[in-house]
Amino acid sequence: MHLNSGEKKTLAIIAAIVVAFVVVVGATVAVLTKDTWSGDGHDDEGYLQLAIGDDLVRVEPAKWCDVLVRECDPPGAELRPSPHEPIPAGESALMSVSQEIAESPWVLYLMYADRNGKIINPEPEGIAQRSDSTYTQVLRSTPDRVLINVExxxxxxxxxxxDYVARGILSVNTTPEGFTVRTTD
Structure with a gap:
């Protein structure tokens, strides 16, 4: 097969694009799984990640216990503070749980407020997830149903x-900037 110089240049450009793509994907996977292979993270503590617009946020547990709930961090009833990562009304976010969470059953709780800030579901119904079935969820926030908390x-x-006892709590306040949640009518 004989290629002219224009075809050779085209193939070289395509090959360079493929190599660049592979490098970018490989680097992204390495960054997102860094704690898994580097030993920097806790071996068995789960986490979740939120992709909100162009931002990727990692949420650490407010509390994490061993599977038999004998040892917890922090101990007792104490909880670490939950971060505030606003999801603007009318936008969606992607939430992914780590393998440590997804490999066992887990429950997702979503709390919403109406456009006036009144909480729609003060005691949200849990959305049960089976073992090894769900890693990623789309979280939607609309002007009439504003997502204010994810747990x-x-x-x-x-x-x-x-009922099974929770071994951990991972919570994030997703109330949009400038949005006020009313605690009373």
Whole structure:
């Protein structure tokens, strides 16, 4: 097969684009999984990540316990503060949970307010997720249904009655900037 100089240049450009794409994808995967292979993160602590617009935010647990809920960090009823990562009304965000969460059942709680700031669901219904079935969820916030809080509760092996006890709490305040949530009518 004989290629003229124009065809050779075209193939060289295509090859360079493919190599650049592979490098970018590889670097992105390396950055997103850094704690897994570097030993910098906690071995078994789950986390979630939110992609809001162009930002990628990692949310660490407010509380994390071993699967039998014998040892917790922080101990007792204490919780670490939850971050504020606003999701503008009318926009969506992608939420991904780590493998440590997704490999077991977990529950997603979403709290919404109406356009006037009144909480629509003060005690949100949990959305149960099965083991190894869901890693990523789309979180939608509309002007009439403003997403103000996201909470993920991975479940433990411990039960109380018919319910499994949460082994961790990962929570993030997603109230949009300038939006006021009313706590009373």
């Amino acid at each position: 993920v509760q991975p479940l433990s092996a411990v039960t109380e009655g018919d």
